[in-house]
Amino acid sequence: MGSLKSLLKIIPFIKKYRLFFCIGIAGTILCSAVSVPIPYFIGYILDNVVEGSKSYKELYYYIGLIALLYVLRYAISFAAQYIFAKVSNEVTNEMRYSVISKVLDLPMSYLSNTEKGYIQSRIGECGNVSVVFSPSNIGLLLGLVDAVAAAIAMFSLNFKLALVTVILSPVFYFSSKASAGGFMKVTHQMMESNAVLNGECFEIINGIEDIKVLNGKENQLKRFKSKLDDLVKKSIKQSKSILVFIENITIANNMGTLIILLIAAILIIKGQFTIGLYTSFSLYIGRVFGASQGLATVGTTIKPACLSIERLYELLDMKGENEGKTEILESNIDSIKVENVSFRYNSNTKNVINSLNFEISKGEKVLLRGENGSGKSTLIKLLVGLYTPEEGKILFNDKDLSTINNKSLRDRIGIVSQSIFLFRGTVLDNILYGQNQKKREDVELLIKQLNLDSYIKRLPNGLDSEISQNTAGVSGGQAQVIAFVRAMLLNKDIVILDEPISNVDVETRDIVLNILKNNEFKGILIVVSHIVDNMEFINKVIEF
Known part of the structure; x- marks a missing residue:
């Protein structure tokens, strides 16, 4: 010592x-x-x-x-x-x-x-x-x-x-x-x-x-x-x-x-x-x-x-989250398989997920439906490699998640989490966060394609509006839209929306639902929600 x-x-x-x-x-x-x-x-x-x-x-x-x-x-x-x-x-x-x-x-x-x-x-x-x-x-x-x-x-x-x-x-x-x-x-x-x-x-x-x-x-x-x-x-x-x-x-x-x-x-x-x-x-x-x-x-x-x-x-000297994960995802993700997955956050708690099984293929729009606390958000954390299943396997293109490098996995997944965290800086800075290959012009083009021009212009300075701390400077609905645009910017193989319409105003809910209905997703879309109204675009439901 x-x-x-x-x-x-x-x-x-x-x-x-x-x-x-x-x-x-x-x-x-x-x-x-x-x-x-x-x-x-x-x-x-x-x-x-x-x-x-x-x-x-x-x-x-x-x-x-x-x-x-x-x-x-x-x-x-x-x-x-x-x-x-x-x-x-x-x-x-x-x-x-x-x-x-x-x-x-x-x-x-x-x-x-x-x-x-x-x-x-x-x-x-x-x-x-x-x-x-x-x-x-x-x-x-x-x-x-x-x-x-x-x-x-x-x-x-x-x-x-x-x-x-x-x-x-x-x-x-x-x-x-x-x-x-x-x-x-x-x-x-x-x-x-x-x-x-x-x-x-x-x-x-x-x-x-x-x-x-x-x-x-x-x-x-x-x-x-x-x-x-x-x-x-x-x-x-x-x-x-x-x-x-x-x-x-x-x-x-x-x-x-x-x-x-x-x-x-x-x-x-x-x-x-x-x-x-x-x-x-x-x-x-x-x-x-x-x-x-x-x-x-x-x-x-x-x-x-x-x-x-x-x-x-x-x-x-602690082992990092990528310790032993040498597999790199070099091709697009075409399938997700969850086989007998069980998970709990620590040894003193009950399982949040028990023996879960399902399969999702490219082109599907999937709804993960269930009451609050049923394990939907936890599953998302497992899918993006934040946690490792206690039992069972998660496979991407038949490759075990436990062997896949997390960075290569997250490069292919866009996510809007339930609790939006925005960083100090402008709205544009937050949309481009972690996406060095994209520029302002790409963001402006995407906003036009998603018909969000008028919505973004209502912000004090548009894309240049300042966010001081977390979501200070924007409303909860605006934060949700900013995070949504960020997730859509890179045409990820998988887009995950965790409770996108549960805690937002009517206008934001309608904006998000219209985008999901009217835009084609070439990859996999996963929507986590306990609200099922106006979800006609969904073609697969997984119950929790």
């Missing part, structure tokens, strides 16, 4: 930007190399200039040299960290894209049983990955390089004192690391609790209209409060872990510095060391102990990012 090995999983996302990444690493090493002589020069000034030659010229020379090295280090460090910031943003956005792409490929059996807000929160954790390239962690990398160079310099100043420092460093590291034992466990719990709370927030916002109408505010707030209390409890536990962690690091650092001071003071009293050398040495000690501290605190910085990477890969 939160293993540093998880960082290896972001390598595929870094590859595209590896040149910038390597330049940043090179800059970090160069930055360290520039700063290595500075403590030595400071010690030299104290021993050989201040106490020795007392030369102002020599003093100004070394002060100027140190200042130059500081400025050079600043410029290199700024450039390296800017490059890492660029890589961080690019990698994070690549991960976001990959995770969204994966979510779109996940089977509905998972998505329908997982709160949308929870999934949204997990996607949001991509932002945590940027911590890997944050200034604090780049500083940690720089500190490690500095520590190695400082250790070499310390041995050149005084072997015994350097040896003591090297011995103390791992003791300091392990004592600090041990104090962070429960931190990652608490962090994981807090992230999970936060995802659950976000799921509750999403549900409240999504259902706010019904909450108001049903006076459900108090009930909803009670549920929200319980999840909020759980998050607060875990957040407090995490804060406690961090405080213990930091204070343990501080006491270990102070005690280590005190031991070094004691030994150095004894050496100075014996005449085996100088104050200038101790000043240089103490500056190098700060770098070594700082690196040890940085490694010990990696749990509070990089490890949460590692945990986020692991959680993201829980999604990325």
Whole structure:
């Protein structure tokens, strides 16, 4: 949980930007190399200039040299960290894209049983990955390089004192690391609790209209409060872990510095060391102990990012809905066979469909008739590959649906679902959604053929009318017509209309029925409805 090995999983996302990444690493090493002589020069000034030659010229020379090295280090460090910031943003956005792409490929059996807000929160954790390239962690990398160079310099100043420092460093590291034992466990719990709370927030916002109408505010707030209390409890536990962690690091650092001071003071009293050398040495000690501290605190910085990477890969490693579905539909769909199909949404519910059998051939206009809840809409979800039958088979051109690639199947099916979802954009954008090979002229021609010119012109700006959110900006009937035109645009092999006249106004109902009566369908037309009036064009009925 939160293993540093998880960082290896972001390598595929870094590859595209590896040149910038390597330049940043090179800059970090160069930055360290520039700063290595500075403590030595400071010690030299104290021993050989201040106490020795007392030369102002020599003093100004070394002060100027140190200042130059500081400025050079600043410029290199700024450039390296800017490059890492660029890589961080690019990698994070690549991960976001990959995770969204994966979510779109996940089977509905998972998505329908997982709160949308929870999934949204997990996607949001991509932002945590940027911590890997944050200034604090780049500083940690720089500190490690500095520590190695400082250790070499310390041995050149005084072997015994350097040896003591090297011995103390791992003791300091392990004592600090041990104090962070429960931190990652608490962090994981807090992230999970936060995802659950976000799921509750999403549900409240999504259902706010019904909450108001049903006076459900108090009930909803009670549920929200319980999840909020759980998050607060875990957040407090995490804060406690961090405080213990930091204070343990501080006491270990102070005690280590005190031991070094004691030994150095004894050496100075014996005449085996100088104050200038101790000043240089103490500056190098700060770098070594700082690196040890940085490694010990990696749990509070990089490890949460590692945990986020692991959680993201829980999604990325899931099997997609097309897993094992290699069959591509290359020819027109001429037949649909449903053989002994049974289905239920999860193991705790009853079957929605039981041992269903029927066959549909090209040219038929079929009505799926039955009362609400009889399984008609569920069958449609099975036909378009959103779900897989528990038992039995669905065959297209005698090919088993379980082997057919869903994209190749959906390329041949146009559907108007019972609950119309329209995307932000214009009416034209929604009609052309997912149909890159079609243009405005094709839509206008189809609207003329369907005698919908006057209907579309009644919209505020015709095809350019804006839809702000879902169906906001158009009526339910208008949304139905938009979805209907979208389904008809590509002359699909199968056109499915799920309750096209059940929840619309009289005008929309008449428009849809007239189109169905007066237009020839070369493929298969499936109409799902419990209303049978004015359905004379139907030549086959399947009862539910």
